[in-house]
Amino acid sequence: MLIKALIIDDERPARAELKKLLHDFPAIEIVGEAQNSKEAVEKINELDPDLIFLDIQMPGKNGFEMLSELVQTPKVIFTTAYDEYALKAFEVNALDYLQKPIESKRLEEAMRKLEQSQSSNKETRIDKNLLTDKDQFFVKDGEKCWFVKLADVRLFESAGNYAKVYFENQKPLILKSLNALEERLDERFFFRVNRKHIVNLKWIEKIEPYFNGGLLLELRDGEKVEVSRRQSVKFKEMMSL
Structure with missing residues (x-):
């Protein structure tokens, strides 16, 4: 090849x-x-x-x-x-x-x-325009730089035109909006749970009912993220809940 x-x-x-x-x-x-x-x-x-x-x-x-x-x-x-x-x-x-x-x-x-x-990293991609957990991207935050595997990213959080990337004990900002990220991330691995957050589905530890018909997700690191009422319907269908 x-x-x-x-x-x-x-x-x-x-x-x-x-x-x-x-x-x-x-x-x-x-x-x-x-x-x-x-x-x-x-x-x-x-x-x-x-x-x-x-x-x-x-x-x-x-x-x-x-x-x-x-x-x-x-x-x-x-x-x-x-x-x-x-x-x-x-x-x-x-x-x-x-x-x-x-x-x-x-x-x-x-x-x-x-x-x-x-x-060690062979994968058949369904759509090359979508990013899966096998892909990586580069993050530069001041003098610090990382190649980050998407599998290691548990959460993306909106910060205006930027997005905060949660991986390991790091939370750097990248110059990409949450909407732009949502368009590129494969929904089989990443899900937009509300206006402010995209979650890595493989990092979900617990799912609980929440206020007003929503859901509350607890990630493996203990972080809790709310799924909006509207997105909860889609999330349940996708996860067969």
């Missing part, structure tokens, strides 16, 4: 050198290139790559800022001449980090990691 890859780097020679090195890996299909963050976001949305090789330091928005604009994040291998970014890249759980000039041996190690990642 071919892995669709996009190379994002503002330097043409660097893109050409990486393409040359990737010729030794026939499973990688290079579907495009981008030389800045704006072009990268457009190409990612258009080409839907499985993997991106991403230079961190670019004119305008850097690689971390570019990732924070995406709703869904492909697998990422960072490529950069600046080793000071290495620790940060691994803090956000990137697939790998390659320092320029890229050595063929290090690229081979990265490809092995990619192969292991692919074999």
Whole structure:
């Protein structure tokens, strides 16, 4: 199975050198290139790559800022001449980090990691436009960055044009509205329980009757979320209650 890859780097020679090195890996299909963050976001949305090789330091928005604009994040291998970014890249759980000039041996190690990642995360998607609990996205909150698996997100909470993301002991804000998230999240995994919240169905521990015909959900972490009266009807049908 071919892995669709996009190379994002503002330097043409660097893109050409990486393409040359990737010729030794026939499973990688290079579907495009981008030389800045704006072009990268457009190409990612258009080409839907499985993997991106991403230079961190670019004119305008850097690689971390570019990732924070995406709703869904492909697998990422960072490529950069600046080793000071290495620790940060691994803090956000990137697939790998390659320092320029890229050595063929290090690229081979990265490809092995990619192969292991692919074999442990196979899924047949019904609709590629919808995000399931197998997908991940990038969160940047100040100096902190994470790749977050949607399976680990128990709750999204509306905060105007932003949404608060609840995972582990973190609650960072992302620049996406709850309505925009609802359009992209697969209802088999995520449900809009009221005007302010979307819940990960797999995190529900208890369901109780609540005021005025609604329901009260208790999540595995002990958090309680109300299901509105209107959404309770739909929720009961969906959950066969």
